[in-house]
Amino acid sequence: xxxxxxxxxLERLDECRLRIPREYKPGMKVDGIIYADDNLLADLRxxxxxxxxxxxxxxxxxxVASLAMPDIHWGYGFPIGGVAATDPEEGGVVxxxxxxxxxxxxxxxxxTNLELDDVRPRIQELVGALFRDIPCGxxxxxxxxxxxxxxxxxxxxxxxxxxxxxxxRPEDLERTESGGCLEGADAGAVSxxxxxRGRGQVGTLxxxxxxxxxxxxxxxxxxxxxxxxxxxxxQVTVMIHSGSRGLGYEIxxxxxxxxxxxxxxxxxxxxxxxxxxxxxxxxxxxxxLAAMRCAANYAWxxxxxxxxxxxxxxxxxxxxxxxxxxxELVYDVxxxxxxxxxHVVNGxxxxxxxxxxxxxxxxPAGHPxxxxxxxxxxxxxLIPGDxxxxxxLLVGQPRAMELTFGSACHGAGRLLSRTAAIxxxxxxxxxxxxxxxxxxxxxxxxxxxxEEQPAAYKDVSNVVEVVHRAGLARKVCRMRPLGVIKG
Amino acid sequence: MxxxxxxxxxxxxxxVGIRAYGRSLPELYSNAARALxxxxxxxxxxxxxVSLDVHVAGRDRVxxxxxxxHEIIFRFETTGLVFGDAEVRRIxxxxxxxxxxxxxxxxxxxxxxxxxxAVTYHGARVDETRDGWIAExxxxx
Numbered sequence: 073x074x075x076x077x078x079x080x081x082l083e084r085l086d087e088c089r090l091r092i093p094r095e096y097k098p099g100m101k102v103d104g105i106i107y108a109d110d111n112l113l114a115d116l117r118x119x120x121x122x123x124x125x126x127x128x129x130x131x132x133x134x135x136v137a138s139l140a141m142p143d144i145h146w147g148y149g150f151p152i153g154g155v156a157a158t159d160p161e162e163g164g165v166v167x168x169x170x171x172x173x174x175x176x177x178x179x180x181x182x183x184t185n186l187e188l189d190d191v192r193p194r195i196q197e198l199v200g201a202l203f204r205d206i207p208c209g210x211x212x213x214x215x216x217x218x219x220x221x222x223x224x225x226x227x228x229x230x231x232x233x234x235x236x237x238x239x240x241r242p243e244d245l246e247r248t249e250s251g252g253c254l255e256g257a258d259a260g261a262v263s264x265x266x267x268x269r270g271r272g273q274v275g276t277l278x279x280x281x282x283x284x285x286x287x288x289x290x291x292x293x294x295x296x297x298x299x300x301x302x303x304x305x306x307q308v309t310v311m312i313h314s315g316s317r318g319l320g321y322e323i324x325x326x327x328x329x330x331x332x333x334x335x336x337x338x339x340x341x342x343x344x345x346x347x348x349x350x351x352x353x354x355x356x357x358x359x360x361l362a363a364m365r366c367a368a369n370y371a372w373x374x375x376x377x378x379x380x381x382x383x384x385x386x387x388x389x390x391x392x393x394x395x396x397x398x399x400e401l402v403y404d405v406x407x408x409x410x411x412x413x414x415h416v417v418n419g420x421x422x423x424x425x426x427x428x429x430x431x432x433x434x435x436p437a438g439h440p441x442x443x444x445x446x447x448x449x450x451x452x453x454l455i456p457g458d459x460x461x462x463x464x465l466l467v468g469q470p471r472a473m474e475l476t477f478g479s480a481c482h483g484a485g486r487l488l489s490r491t492a493a494i495x496x497x498x499x500x501x502x503x504x505x506x507x508x509x510x511x512x513x514x515x516x517x518x519x520x521x522x523e524e525q526p527a528a529y530k531d532v533s534n535v536v537e538v539v540h541r542a543g544l545a546r547k548v549c550r551m552r553p554l555g556v557i558k559g
Numbered sequence: 560m561x562x563x564x565x566x567x568x569x570x571x572x573x574x575v576g577i578r579a580y581g582r583s584l585p586e587l588y589s590n591a592a593r594a595l596x597x598x599x600x601x602x603x604x605x606x607x608x609v610s611l612d613v614h615v616a617g618r619d620r621v622x623x624x625x626x627x628x629h630e631i632i633f634r635f636e637t638t639g640l641v642f643g644d645a646e647v648r649r650i651x652x653x654x655x656x657x658x659x660x661x662x663x664x665x666x667x668x669x670x671x672x673x674x675x676x677a678v679t680y681h682g683a684r685v686d687e688t689r690d691g692w693i694a695e696x697x698x699x700x
Contacts, residue, residue: 210671279674
């Protein structure tokens with residue numbers, strides 16, 4: 073499982089970047105570049121993730137370098153934290169492994185007009201209400217049923233369709249990456265089985281590291297930008313982390329299966345079966361993209377419905393309308409996705425297929441895809457941490473366009489295996505420990521909070537520091553958890 | 560093969576894997592399925608009230624194993640049933656007939672484990688040993 077020590081070459085380029093030269097392995101078309109300072113370097117060789125960075129450099133049409141963000145860790149084929157851009161004009165490929173099973177897993181942040189003191193005394197009740205009414209946990213079905221025809225609309229129109237059906241407001245879409253809908257989604261490319269797996273799961277949080285968190289802004293690094301995002305110290309926010317649920321897992325699975333023979337057909341040599349891919353401009357590649365976009369749209373609809381449920385619970389709980397409570401979406405970002413985007417390479421602008429596998433888009437000020445309200449400062453970049461410490465909000469910078477195809481990191485990454493975490497929790501109550509820090513957490517499932525306890529994760533601030541210093545995205549503020557619900 | 564050992568759960572930092580043993584291929588695939596079920600639910604609470612017949616195919620032994628485990632995840636997510644046991648009855652010419660035994664999920668009696676998103680091909684293997692068969696597969700959790 074990639075746990076052996078990695079002994080390949082890592083050359084330091086500067087304070088924040090390491091290079092795996094393309095000469096390391098015959099077949100690499102570009103260098104590998106990993107964002108890591110000396111702090112993170114110690115952990116980097118502990119698994120085979122750097123080898124995976126080198127393997128991704130084999131992909132046909134890959135541009136500039138096979139990149140990895142500072143939260144890099146071992147994945148299936150691609151490393152988590154991987155960014156790879158391919159040029160379709162040069163035979164560039166799309167790889168389902170470069171997106172992952174949870175297609176458009178992502179994060180959204182909602183601001184409120186509530187201050188810490190409005191929420192702190194009632195946090196247990198509030199978390200209890202969220203836990204009761206937001207479907208979460210393994211196999212939990214949603215409270216909203218869609219017909220097969222309606223599910224097709226969701227796949228092809230994403231968050232826009234559910235907003236039209238009353239789950240939110242049009243302005244939510246302006247503050248969602250890509251408006252919550254990728255063009256070119258074709259439900260005809262999605263299997264009946266994937267449709268079936270997805271049908272009951274719109275508006276469900278899921279399990280594992282997915283969560284809904286009530287937070288308070290506890291540190292402001294850039295007051296000007298924070299103001300543009302409508303955030304100040306002491307303000308209560310809500311963060312939602314979820315993805316495309318069973319539908320996305322099934323689509324990824326289907327296409328990894330379907331594409332097994334495709335690399336041979338196009339004469340593509342790959343060092344790992346899990347890296348299967350197809351040229352963007354091939355019938356197979358086009359079909360995967362059409363299906364992947366369906367899952368991406370489903371995920372945006374899912375987070376939109378989750379936010380709608382959350383708004384309803386807050387309205388009922390505080391006996392005030394969502395408008396008066398100021399429950400506005402700050403932003404929604406995807407961190408597992410492949411998108412066609414325009415980037416400048418060697419002085420020429422071209423359309424590239426950018427894979428972000430555990431990486432967040434980080435477009436700078438002035439980019440047309442940044443919502444108008446934020447265009448003067450840049451795109452919000454949401455980086456969730458663990459449930460005991462903090463999450464960060466950053467803002468995309470021009471250096472990201474120059475260096476990482478407009479990308480930054482996505483989270484903390486695990487430090488302990490699930491079993492090790494359960495062992496470490498033996499004889500303790502994680503719930504009580506969190507409570508003594510003023511955090512009220514509820515979780516379903518056999519292992520409850522033990523697997524997801526703060527100590528099971530790396531400190532996300534180390535990752536964020538590198539991204540900040542490398543100039544990919546700048547720190548704006550930090551949010552501390554008050555209440556958490558976990559699947 | 561250890562006396563009596565049917566399967567092991569392998570764990571590393573962010574991943575969970577299965578290692579299963581069997582004296583025959585059907586026993587091996589049955590044990591791999593039991594390992595998966597053990598991750599998904601506390602199996603001892605599940606009564607065998609319902610049986611579901613399952614038929615899957617694969618181009619080789621690894622594909623067949625992945626397809627079989629994948630089918631269990633799919634049935635769990637789409638039927639509202641939880642499964643306490645699985646058994647492979649026949650493996651022939653790249654196809655497998657098996658049965659899943661369980662009952663409708665009841666939150667008062669059943670304790671769910673982890674959400675298994677998918678069965679990956681990374682490092683997946685089915686090999687013959689001196690004592691029988693061994694299989695390994697990594698799950699995306």
